[in-house]
Amino acid sequence: MKLNPIVNSLLDQDLYKFSMGQCIMHQHNNKSSHWGFKCRTPDVKFTAEMVDEIKDQIAHYCTLTYKKDELEYLKEKLTWIRPDYVDFLKFWHPCFEDIEIGTDAPCGLTVDFRGTESDIQYYETPIMAIVCEVYYRMGGNYDNLFAEYKNQVADIIDGLKSGRYTVGCFSEFGFRRRLSFEAQDYFMNEITKANIPAFMGTSDVYFAKKYNVKAAGTMAHQFGMLIQGNQEINPAYTNKYMLESWVKEYGTENGIALTDTIGTNVFLRDFDKKFATLFSGVRHDSGDPIEWGEKMLAHYRKLGIDPKTKTLLFSDSLSFAKATNLYNYFNEKSKVAFGIGGACLSPKGNELNIVIKLLEVDGNPVAKISDTPGKGMCRDAEYVDWLTRTIAWRMAH
Numbered sequence: 600m601k602l603n604p605i606v607n608s609l610l611d612q613d614l615y616k617f618s619m620g621q622c623i624m625h626q627h628n629n630k631s632s633h634w635g636f637k638c639r640t641p642d643v644k645f646t647a648e649m650v651d652e653i654k655d656q657i658a659h660y661c662t663l664t665y666k667k668d669e670l671e672y673l674k675e676k677l678t679w680i681r682p683d684y685v686d687f688l689k690f691w692h693p694c695f696e697d698i699e700i701g702t703d704a705p706c707g708l709t710v711d712f713r714g715t716e717s718d719i720q721y722y723e724t725p726i727m728a729i730v731c732e733v734y735y736r737m738g739g740n741y742d743n744l745f746a747e748y749k750n751q752v753a754d755i756i757d758g759l760k761s762g763r764y765t766v767g768c769f770s771e772f773g774f775r776r777r778l779s780f781e782a783q784d785y786f787m788n789e790i791t792k793a794n795i796p797a798f799m800g801t802s803d804v805y806f807a808k809k810y811n812v813k814a815a816g817t818m819a820h821q822f823g824m825l826i827q828g829n830q831e832i833n834p835a836y837t838n839k840y841m842l843e844s845w846v847k848e849y850g851t852e853n854g855i856a857l858t859d860t861i862g863t864n865v866f867l868r869d870f871d872k873k874f875a876t877l878f879s880g881v882r883h884d885s886g887d888p889i890e891w892g893e894k895m896l897a898h899y900r901k902l903g904i905d906p907k908t909k910t911l912l913f914s915d916s917l918s919f920a921k922a923t924n925l926y927n928y929f930n931e932k933s934k935v936a937f938g939i940g941g942a943c944l945s946p947k948g949n950e951l952n953i954v955i956k957l958l959e960v961d962g963n964p965v966a967k968i969s970d971t972p973g974k975g976m977c978r979d980a981e982y983v984d985w986l987t988r989t990i991a992w993r994m995a996h
Contacts, residue, residue: 600655601648605732605780606725609692610669610805613724613774614816617677617804621684622848623717627825633959634723636710636730637976639952645707645730649737653708654700656729661695672808679852693722710955716825723821723955727775731951735778744946748778751947752786755919756793764919767926769937770815771801772914773944776951783944787812802938815938817853817882818845820967821957823860828960834986835993837861839869846877854879855912861968863891865990872902880910880934886970888913892929899933906933914938915971 623630645653665688673680673688697719701709710726712719735741758764771790777783787806790798800813807814826844827837842856856878858866863886870881875898883891892911899906911933913925922937929935941950956976957965966977966986977983 600659601652602656602733602736604659605656605729606660607663607780608669608805609663609665609688609721610672610808611725611728611774611780612721612804613802613819614804614807614814615802615819616721616724617673617680618817618849618853619819619822620717620720621679621681622822622844623720623825624684624687625681625848626844628715628717630716630825630828631714631961632716632719632825632828632957633713634711634719634955635958635978636704636708636726636953636955638704638706638708639954639973640950643706643734643951645702645734646737647702647707649733650700650702650708652733652737653710653730656733657698657700657726658695660725660729661693661698664692665689669808673804676808676814679849691718691721693725694718698722698726716957716960720821720957724775727953727955728777728780730953731776732779734951735946735949741779744778744949745782748782748946749785751942752789755943756789756795758919759795759797760793764923765926766797766919766922766937766939767930767935768797768799769922769939770799770813771803771806771940771943772815772938773940773942774801774803776941776953777944778946784809786943799936817855818857820857820860820884823857824957824965824967825960827861828957828963828965830961830963833989833993834861835865835989836869838866842869842874842878846874851877851879855882855910856880857882857884858891858895859883859885859970861966861986861990863894863970865994867894867898868993870898872904875899875902875904875909880912880936882912882914882938884915884969885974886915888915888925889928891970892925892933896932908934910934910936912936912938914940916941918942 697714698712800815802816823841826841827834896906917939964979964982969975
């Protein structure tokens with residue numbers, strides 16, 4: 600390794616990997632899966648030197664195990680976590696043999712990993728953080744980027760203190776695409792020192808522990824895609840089985856539902872009064888946020904549920920200015936919260952838009968059908984066409 604190790608704790612991880620992980624272990628433990636990397640930022644090139652460094656950094660990540668105090672933290676701070684899941688984590692560690700790193704892609708980097716979903720789903724976000732930091736540090740201008748980033752953080756804090764940014768409450772969601780571990784540590788230190796009432800916590804469990812703030816996050820698209828991979832169900836009903844599985848595991852805890860794994864309109868077909876009552880709110884991650892929010896408010900009203908008792912959580916490529924506009928629009932209509940990633944931890948104007956998504960379950964393709972064209976992901980065009988037609992048939996009938 601030419602750089603210092605980037606990921607040094609298995610708690611340096613998004614919280615929803617644990618909430619999904621527990622549910623997967625208890626209910627979907629026999630599923631095998633295949634994940635793959637995609638760079639969406641045009642003209643990005645990973646050099647051979649960067650690829651070698653990424654390999655070395657991932658190899659280091661694969662030497663880590665959970666420390667006793669980290670497991671104790673999970674047991675003490677996460678009310679929904681169960682002892683058998685902590686026991687699983689005690690013996691779990693990443694395995695380098697699961698991961699294939701290559702160069703056969705337009706951006707110069709491929710990353711795939713295969714194995715049992717209950718084991719390999721944890722790789723996604725730390726590997727993304729490694730890829731980002733290697734790219735930023737070895738791209739030649741990291742010091743300048745970090746200096747500009749400090750100004751970016753200062754502007755955020757000034758805007759929140761002065762009232763230029765009014766967002767109600769927000770959590771930092773940027774781990775997977777952060778400029779660096781150093782940058783995330785800097786942001787967390789500055790935002791906690793500033794005593795910003797709107798700041799509720801972070802999705803990164805390591806930094807939640809370090810700075811004694813709330814760890815935030817429930818589910819990601821991968822959970823719905825894993826359910827979709829069950830060959831015994833019609834995939835147009837993915838959301839029904841996803842919601843049932845979540846409620847079986849958590850009851851009314853961890854209650855923010857993600858709506859757009861196969862499109863919000865078909866999600867609403869399954870988000871009936873039972874689920875709308877049990878879940879404390881819903882998360883927006885694609886499509887026009889105003890249209891989405893109004894659609895959710897109308898759905899709650901149709902079910903006889905007061906939208907003011909529910910949370911609309913926005914998390915799609917937010918700036919603080921955009922979050923302010925959304926807060927002002929929805930604040931009198933419902934509870935409003937934000938998960939803000941890139942604006943908190945990525946260098947403005949130099950953001951690296953990368954994803955690692957679930958591609959196959961038990962050897963069969965799965966897909967994310969986003970509300971925003973271009974945000975979906977699947978390597979099997981025939982399957983996407985079939986899934987889209989299956990959803991359309993359900994919506995028409």
